[in-house]
Amino acid sequence: MAAGFKTVEPLEYYRRFLKENCRPDGRELGEFRATTVNVGSISTADGSALVKLGNTAVICGVKAEFAAPPPDAPNKGYVVPNVDLPPLCSSRFRSGPPGEEAQVASQFVADVIENSQMIRKEDLCISPGKLAWVLYCDLICLDCDGNLLDACTFALLAALRNVQLPEVTINQETALAEVNLKKKSHLNVRTHPVATSFAVFDDTLLIVDPTGEEERLAAGALTLVMDEAGRLCCLHKPGGGGLTGAKLQDCVSRAVTRHREVKKLMDEVFKSMKPK
Amino acid sequence: MEGSTQTDAKIRTDYGTDSSSRGPGCSLRHFACEQNLLSRPDGSASFLQGDTSVLAGVYGPAEVKVSKEIFNKATLEVILRPKIGLPGVAEKSRERLIRNTCEAVVLGALHPRTSITIVLQVISDAGSLLACCLNAACMALVDAGVPMQALFCGVTCALDTDGTLMLDPTAKQEKEARAVLTFALDSVEQKLLMSTTKGLFSDAERPWSGEEGDAFGIFPSPPASPGGWRGGGLSR
Numbered sequence: 001m002a003a004g005f006k007t008v009e010p011l012e013y014y015r016r017f018l019k020e021n022c023r024p025d026g027r028e029l030g031e032f033r034a035t036t037v038n039v040g041s042i043s044t045a046d047g048s049a050l051v052k053l054g055n056t057a058v059i060c061g062v063k064a065e066f067a068a069p070p071p072d073a074p075n076k077g078y079v080v081p082n083v084d085l086p087p088l089c090s091s092r093f094r095s096g097p098p099g100e101e102a103q104v105a106s107q108f109v110a111d112v113i114e115n116s117q118m119i120r121k122e123d124l125c126i127s128p129g130k131l132a133w134v135l136y137c138d139l140i141c142l143d144c145d146g147n148l149l150d151a152c153t154f155a156l157l158a159a160l161r162n163v164q165l166p167e168v169t170i171n172q173e174t175a176l177a178e179v180n181l182k183k184k185s186h187l188n189v190r191t192h193p194v195a196t197s198f199a200v201f202d203d204t205l206l207i208v209d210p211t212g213e214e215e216r217l218a219a220g221a222l223t224l225v226m227d228e229a230g231r232l233c234c235l236h237k238p239g240g241g242g243l244t245g246a247k248l249q250d251c252v253s254r255a256v257t258r259h260r261e262v263k264k265l266m267d268e269v270f271k272s273m274k275p276k
Numbered sequence: 277m278e279g280s281t282q283t284d285a286k287i288r289t290d291y292g293t294d295s296s297s298r299g300p301g302c303s304l305r306h307f308a309c310e311q312n313l314l315s316r317p318d319g320s321a322s323f324l325q326g327d328t329s330v331l332a333g334v335y336g337p338a339e340v341k342v343s344k345e346i347f348n349k350a351t352l353e354v355i356l357r358p359k360i361g362l363p364g365v366a367e368k369s370r371e372r373l374i375r376n377t378c379e380a381v382v383l384g385a386l387h388p389r390t391s392i393t394i395v396l397q398v399i400s401d402a403g404s405l406l407a408c409c410l411n412a413a414c415m416a417l418v419d420a421g422v423p424m425q426a427l428f429c430g431v432t433c434a435l436d437t438d439g440t441l442m443l444d445p446t447a448k449q450e451k452e453a454r455a456v457l458t459f460a461l462d463s464v465e466q467k468l469l470m471s472t473t474k475g476l477f478s479d480a481e482r483p484w485s486g487e488e489g490d491a492f493g494i495f496p497s498p499p500a501s502p503g504g505w506r507g508g509g510l511s512r
Binding site: 100103104106107108110111114115116117203219220227229230231232233234235236237238239240241242243244245248252 | 365366368369371372373375376377378379380457460462465467468469470471472473474475476477478479482
């Protein structure tokens with residue numbers, strides 16, 4: 001009987017749960033799904049991470065290549081993120097050029113990297129004006145069950161922390177780059193931005209970490225990206241119902257708690273990794 | 277409808293005295309709006325903020341492709357064309373923001389299985405572009421007669437390195453600022469409809485207050501003006 005009601009009136013079915021301050025999967029309104037992270041699984045990439053937020057799974061692979069630095073900033077490298085939403089992850093995506101959701105997610109990740117300054121582009125420069133690293137960060141969603149942006153930012157952060165770049169010296173005589181694959185060093189990841197997404201219901205209720213179903217029923221969404229100093233790198237609210245300042249404050253405090261949880265998990269994972 | 281309605285909104289003669297606690301940089305550049313200047317679209321508007329200018333055209337409610345139709349409300353589409361070059365990923369991201377903002381206020385349920393298309397063309401960009409696009413879109417929707425539950429306005433603020441807040445920054449101020457925040461507020465209760473930020477800012481510098489009722493400190497609720505247009509925060 002409940003299944004019938006859910007098909008006919010999904011929003012009303014959902015509201016019954018929200019009235020009791022819980023959700024159909026048993027979580028509370030402010031509770032995240034089980035987060036797991038697996039680092040360094042792709043051996044052909046310079047850095048990789050797989051993040052699972054409940055059912056949502058995103059894998060990030062980072063490849064480093066050489067490029068000439070941009071002419072207007074000869075001492076900077078590049079970080080190029082790309083989010084791919086293949087038909088594998090959800091029936092709403094078709095194969096072909098990236099759709100709107102993939103492009104918006106790519107732009108969001110690029111903004112997070114730019115705003116939080118997690119990688120200083122100057123650190124990626126090998127020889128000013130001649131050679132710099134370009135980091136291609138490919139994020140592929142393997143299973144899309146809501147809250148894509150949180151999973152993407154977390155996967156990117158973990159993958160970048162996993163990246164090991166070989167030492168490069170420019171040979172003075174031949175002016176060619178010599179790569180020493182035996183000597184690798186980690187990237188200097190300066191800040192750790194963590195995203196927290198909310199779904200807005202009926203203009204007043206905010207639930208954390210929405211699943212795919214909840215995102216479809218919600219009136220609006222809100223994503224906050226915070227770093228460890230409590231600064232907001234991004235306040236992304238693409239339309240939807242109105243929010244008051246007080247509600248925003250609640251979201252900010254929840255985002256701060258989430259940052260602590262994520263940082264703890266990541267530190268545990270990296271500590272447990274055996275050095276290669 | 278005869279000719280064009282020129283609403284040359286003169287900037288407030290007292291520059292930012294209401295928000296003087298925030299510093300002298302809280303005045304807006306001269307802004308103007310002209311409606312019904314294009315003959316083909318159902319509604320059109322040109323919004324000017326200082327030197328930034330955006331032209332918007334609205335077609336709708338019109339026929340919708342079966343693949344895109346929604347059975348119980350109108351399908352909104354936003355196309356944003358930059359001044360030079362082809363639209364890229366950044367434009368797609370902005371289109372999504374503008375579309376979601378319009379979806380929150382347009383009464384789509386009155387026109388099911390139709391499409392409302394908003395086309396925005398950037399004429400010149402001198403800072404606060406997204407806010408100007410939002411304002412132009414709103415005025416064009418009004419000109420087209422699309423039913424809406426509220427009007428909305430876009431505003432950009434910039435926080436510079438020592439924490440002073442500037443409204444409606446120019447391109448130069450945006451580049452030098454530490455953080456640039458763009459908000460869309462609705463006209464009925466000044467609630468936050470859309471927000472996007474660039475750069476880092478701490479919680480203490482947030483431009484909104486934490487109290488109920490006063491949604492945004494920069495825009496205290498305007499007194500209800502009898503009849504006339506309460507266009508949110510920009511014109512007061």
